Structure formats: C-alpha cells, structure tokens
Amino acid sequence: MIVRIMGEGQVRLDDSHLPGLNALDDELLHEMEHGDEAGFRRTLNALLDAVRSLGTPLPDDALEPSELILPEPGATLEEVRALLGEDGLFPADAPA
Template sequence: MIVRIMGEGQVDVAPGDLAGLNELDEKVEQAIESGDETAFRTALHALLDQARKIGKPLPDDDLEPSELILPPSDATMDEVKAMLGDEGLIPD
C-alpha cells in the first residue's frame, strides 16, 4: 500500500504491517477526542515514525497514486481532525 507522508514523500507499506499503524492511528484519534495536545503530538510522531520504519521509500520521481495520506509531523490537532474519516487516518 502506497502511503504519502505530507511534505516528505511516499513509502510502500506491506499489507501485514497496517494493523500496527491502525493501533497508532487510534491513539491519534483518542488524543484529538480528549483534546490532549501532548498525547496527540506523541501519538502522531509515533505513527509517522512507524510508517517511515516499516515502509520502503519510493523515489521522488515515482508517480504511484497514494492510497493513504498521513499528515506532516508539524500538523495541528485541527488539521489532523479535518483529515480524519469515519475510520481514522488509516481505514481498517
């Protein structure tokens, strides 16, 4: 699955690795719902770090369409909240 991290590029994440990203996505959602900025920042960075760790970077000139789009590391809670769908940033 091609995942774009806004402002950074794309990584290819194996389908079997999505469950771990979903767990971190839930923590981002919970932090937003509770309005906890510190927990939000920690959860967002953990999600992005994990996507970078497990994903295989794609070349900048690769034009594969992104199946998932993750916010940049400096995104605000309001910006991420606007990106959330019914299933969070990462659908099950």
C-alpha cells in the first residue's frame, strides 16, 4: 500500500502493519470525538511516526498513486476531520 503524508512524501507500507495502525486510528477518532486536543496531537504524531518507521520511503520523483493520504504533523482537528472517512484515516476494510 502506498501512503502519502501531506507535505512529506510517500512510503510503501506492508499490509501486515495495518491492524496496528488501525488501532492508532481508532484512538485518534475517539480523541477527536471527545475534543481531546492533547491526546489528538499525541496520537496523530504516533500514527505518523509509525508510518514513517514501518514504511519504505519512495523517491521524490516516484509517480505512484497514493492509496491513503495522511495529514501533515501540524494539522488541526478541523483539517483532519476534513480528511476522515466513516472509518477514520485508515479504512476498516483495508487489506490486513
């Protein structure tokens, strides 16, 4: 799966990492629903750090379509809400 972090670039992420990333995504949704700004910031950074560490960066000149687009680290609650689908940033039916 190709994942883009806005403002940073793309990484290739093995589908085996999706269950753990979905858990962070669920936590992020919970914090957003409850207006927990500090928790939201912490979990968003943890999610992005996990994608960076588990994924393999693609070259800047790669023209791969992104299957998922994640917000930049400094994104606000409102900006992330605009990116969310029903299941969060990572779709529940993503391959596992």
